Amino acid sequence: MSVLIVGSMALDTVETATGRVENALGGAATFAGMAAALFTRVRLCGVVGEDFPPHELEALSNRGIDLAGVERAAGKTFHWSGVYSHDFTHRETLDTQLNVFEHFHPKLPDDWRDSEYVFLANIHPALQLAVLEQTKRPRLVFCDTMNLWIDSQPEQVLEVLRNVDVAFMNDEEARAICNTHHLVLAGRKLLTMGPKIVVIKKGEHGAMLFSQDDYFVAPSYPVEMLVDPTGAGDTFAGGFIGYLDQTGNHSPQNLRRALVYGSIVASFAVESFSVERLRSVTPGDIAERYDRFRRIIEYH
Ligand code: AMP
Numbered sequence: 001m002s003v004l005i006v007g008s009m010a011l012d013t014v015e016t017a018t019g020r021v022e023n024a025l026g027g028a029a030t031f032a033g034m035a036a037a038l039f040t041r042v043r044l045c046g047v048v049g050e051d052f053p054p055h056e057l058e059a060l061s062n063r064g065i066d067l068a069g070v071e072r073a074a075g076k077t078f079h080w081s082g083v084y085s086h087d088f089t090h091r092e093t094l095d096t097q098l099n100v101f102e103h104f105h106p107k108l109p110d111d112w113r114d115s116e117y118v119f120l121a122n123i124h125p126a127l128q129l130a131v132l133e134q135t136k137r138p139r140l141v142f143c144d145t146m147n148l149w150i151d152s153q154p155e156q157v158l159e160v161l162r163n164v165d166v167a168f169m170n171d172e173e174a175r176a177i178c179n180t181h182h183l184v185l186a187g188r189k190l191l192t193m194g195p196k197i198v199v200i201k202k203g204e205h206g207a208m209l210f211s212q213d214d215y216f217v218a219p220s221y222p223v224e225m226l227v228d229p230t231g232a233g234d235t236f237a238g239g240f241i242g243y244l245d246q247t248g249n250h251s252p253q254n255l256r257r258a259l260v261y262g263s264i265v266a267s268f269a270v271e272s273f274s275v276e277r278l279r280s281v282t283p284g285d286i287a288e289r290y291d292r293f294r295r296i297i298e299y300h
Pocket residue numbers: 008010011012025026027028079080096122123124146148229230231232233234235
């Protein structure tokens with residue numbers, strides 16, 4: 001039981017209505033890894049530079065995240081900087097510095113090649129494909145992406161989609177890939193492009209799950225303190241995948257539960273900048289929100 005995750009490991013500078021952080025721990029693989037580690041064992045593949053704080057690697061490792069696939073390279077860590085509108089509805093990317101990711105050639109440790117669950121989290125689609133090529137018939141392959149790659153590398157993003165079982169993306173990305181404003185149609189169309197399961201994330205408005213046999217929608221958990229939405233999507237995916245791996249059950253009912261667990265873990269991520277709140281989440285905290293969530297969406 002373990003999930004292999006490849007994606008960005010970053011130092012982020014983020015500004016929201018509640019404040020600003022500089023060079024804080026971030027990255028798609030970091031958020032997803034911390035979320036999945038709440039449910040299962042995690043193998044992380046990525047690269048960090050010389051400026052990446054050693055104590056952060058130690059903290060990840062202390063959570064049971066195996067870092068044998070994380071390369072420490074000469075140069076600076078991937079850096080992303082963004083600012084949110086006052087009402088948190090829009091995000092502007094101010095800067096993306098690939099840095100050590102520019103020359104990164106992922107190499108999986110030999111005993112990771114048979115990983116059963118593989119998450120290609122947000123990073124250049126060529127790197128996602130390079131990792132997938134090194135795996136041996138995983139049980140489930142998941143992917144996420146970002147507008148930057150949809151705009152700049154559309155063919156490679158489509159190639160990733162053709163090779164995955166489950167695709168996560170946000171509403172804006174789904175609209176861009178499918179060239180439609182209609183999310184129900186976008187979900188159906190994505191099911192013809194490779195994945196058997198499609199999850200469209202809609203931020204504070206929840207998430208939609210599409211498969212041949214099912215259609216499910218859940219709201220997001222009603223957080224009272226919104227500080228920084230960065231990484232919510234990655235955390236959502238990490239929680240979803242971690243729960244599936246923990247239970248080993250891919251039934252439509254369990255996929256619905258996974259979506260709820262994803263929403264709940266993401267609800268903690270947005271309560272702080274960076275991964276601060278995720279550091280202290282306990283299984284009891286998750287169980288409490290899961291019960292409350294069930295009561296919120298109960299309907300007879
Ligand atoms: P999200 O809010 O779910 O889109 O994820 C935000 C995280 O993605 C931040 O921690 C960033 O470091 C990371 N990120 C931003 N841009 C990219 C990119 N082009 N490739 C990979 N990761 C990125």
